[in-house]
Amino acid sequence: MEKLITLDNVSKSYDGKYVLDHITLDLYKAQSIAFTGHNGCGKSTLLKLIAGLIRSSSGKISYHEKIRFGFVPEKFPGMSISMRDYLYSIAEIENVDHSEVDSLVRDFFLESMINTKLNELSKGSLQKVGVIQALIGKRDVILLDEPLSGQDAASQDVFIEKINELRGKGVTVLMSCHERRLIDELTDREYTINNGKLYCKEGGEDYLYKIFVKKNESLTAWPDMTDHGNKRMLQVKSAELKETVLRLYKEGWELTGIEEYI
Amino acid sequence: MKSTYSLYTIRRRLMKKNALWIITAVLTAGFLGVMYSFAPAYVCSSYLISSVFMYFISVYISMDLHEKENDVFEEVLLLHTKSDTEYYLSREMLQIRMCLIYALILSFFPVVYSVIRPGYFTRAVTPDDLICGGLMIIFCGICGAETGDFFHPRFIGRKYGVCGAILITVLAVCKEGLIRTFAAFKILDIITPPITDSLVLLGNTDSFDITAILLIVLHMFLFSLAVMLIKVKLLKRFGYRM
Structure with missing residues (x-):
């Protein structure tokens, strides 16, 4: 398998307290991994470190090729811009036709709210916008941080279908979540974070x-x-x-x- | 370039109903009201005092803009770009746009006012005055924007950032006196924006020395460019807060 990213003894601390402690991990193309653990254990931090959005306190993260990341944050922020303006601008940045955005908006049942400002949307609708923007454009790795927070069952099905489509195209999926259904349907390996350490569930030794x-x-x-x-x-x-x-x-x-x- | 423009469009749309517009408009109106209430006035010093005001307003604008940045929103935008440069350039474009709007108001106000109130100024406002004064105002604005944005909360706490911006501003205003007292303070010519250099050069005259103004503008441009490059390097180095 083609190696994409290597984390070598990566640690992250805030105010002297280690959230992640000497994590070593190789990530490969087309892999699909779930990171689980209790709230505040460092799952989101790990995803953001992998994306290069935050800097590690020690250790090294190596990218073996140029990677295009998609990111679904845990709480997509409600800003004072309409869904249409935001998603169309993202499509222009990604060099993608507006029709792709329209199609995704329809798939996630947001058509009637397309002109609504993000800060006027419900939590679930806002999270759907967070998912849609990550699906616009070509991706090598998609990072999902509690992606189904507040989502209805029909949207969950659409989401699972879309992510599995991406997996079929060889996109690496890294997800932090608590939901067993998502882990079973979307991932082929699970890691648990406990006291800053990473434990692999599959293969048993460190579980x-x-x-x-x-x-x-x-x-x-x-x-x-x-x-x-x-x-x-x-x-x-x-x-x-x-x-x-x-x-x-x-x-x-x-x-x-x-x-x-x- | 298209991506940068799309990013800038998102930022511009976010600013549409921002209270920052109201606050800066009120401050500018207040400044113009006070500044142009005493007649007769000298043309050049009016422009140069406006340029110093423009610097202050720009520091305020840039610090307000970066304080309002939502880290998660910014992270998502950054990941959509093909390069960091597009992302950081879009931030600069927004700041410069806001500064330009007020710079144009401050630059053209004396021209309009001299038509509305003939005899307000000691002499007629000439196109040279508009060009030199306008350039001073625009570039003071850019210096202010870069100075304020340099103290970004991603690598310096808000309190310290505000203190830093105030310190640099005070040093920029007082540097002539400090340099005359202690030669070692000459370094302030490099690390502070040259916002008062033109006032020192002008002295008691009421005409712009175009060469001198262009040199000062060049100094401001180089200062702003250096500050911007260092700031972007620091922002990339520190990443986002959470």
Whole structure:
């Protein structure tokens, strides 16, 4: 596969706190990847680093060829310009006919609002504009940051269809989201971000599990155990799972559950 | 060039109903009202004082424009361009357009006023006055726009940016006195915009020395170009905030 982008020990910190910690990742043409993790874990930051919109605190990002990025931000800003003026101007910048814009606007059921100013649109409609502008023009990599936020079911179907069309044309899709449906229908690999580190779900080695044990005052809690109601919780990589479970049993801990960590 | 123009069009449309127009219009009207209420007036000093005012207005315009930039909106625009140059050029075009509008008002006002109120000026306003004075006003405006925009919130906090712009402006206005007192301050001739050089050159005369004005305009052009290039380099280096 043709390599497009390499992240080499890339870290990003804000006010001394690491959001992303020594991320190493190769991105290839036609790949489709989901980045998952809890809110604020660094998914959007990672996408913006890849696009070159923000600078890493350390490490290096290499682009193996000139790349045209499309970006669907998490919250497309409502500015005082009409949808028509904005999208037509984007089409002119991309050297694309206005008819392509009209077609996308129709597909996303926004025809009746085309003359409405962006700051007067509903959240879902505004997000659709965010998606449409990313689909205008030729793209090598498309970055989707929570792309279906506030969208109706019909628009979600249209969106999935459009993105799969792009995948068919060899466009690399990088997406941050929480929705299982999108991950299953649009991506072929999933990474989780936890404490600034990147863990690959496919292939298992670095995937995370949560182990729950019953609280037992007669046993010394491990340093990395955290309280979880009336239980204690431990996060382990899948490679360490078996060994950790055996050790817990040996020490007398009562296991109450093991979960995949997303 | 077409892409740059389309980007500029987006920015221009965003500015349509912006309160900035009202504030700057009121300030300009106030300035003209005060400035041209005392008769008789000298033609050249009227233009040169207007050029200094133009500098201040342009600093305000550029700092207001960049404060209102939405990072997400700008990120999306940048990714649509084939090169960074198109994106940054569209920003410059918007600032210069706003400055030009007020520069034209300030340049033509004395001409119109001398027709409405003959005898207001000590002598007739000539085409040379309009050209020299107009050039001073336009280029002072460009200097102001670049000075204000240099202190962009992407690489300097708003508070420090405002302080920086004020400091450079104060130094630009006071540099003659500072240089006379301490020769080391000669460096201010390079790092501050030459907005008051023409006033010093004019002295007590009421006629423009075209050669001197052109040299000052060239200095302003080079200053603005240097500041713009450094600013764009810094903006590219720092990227967006979030």
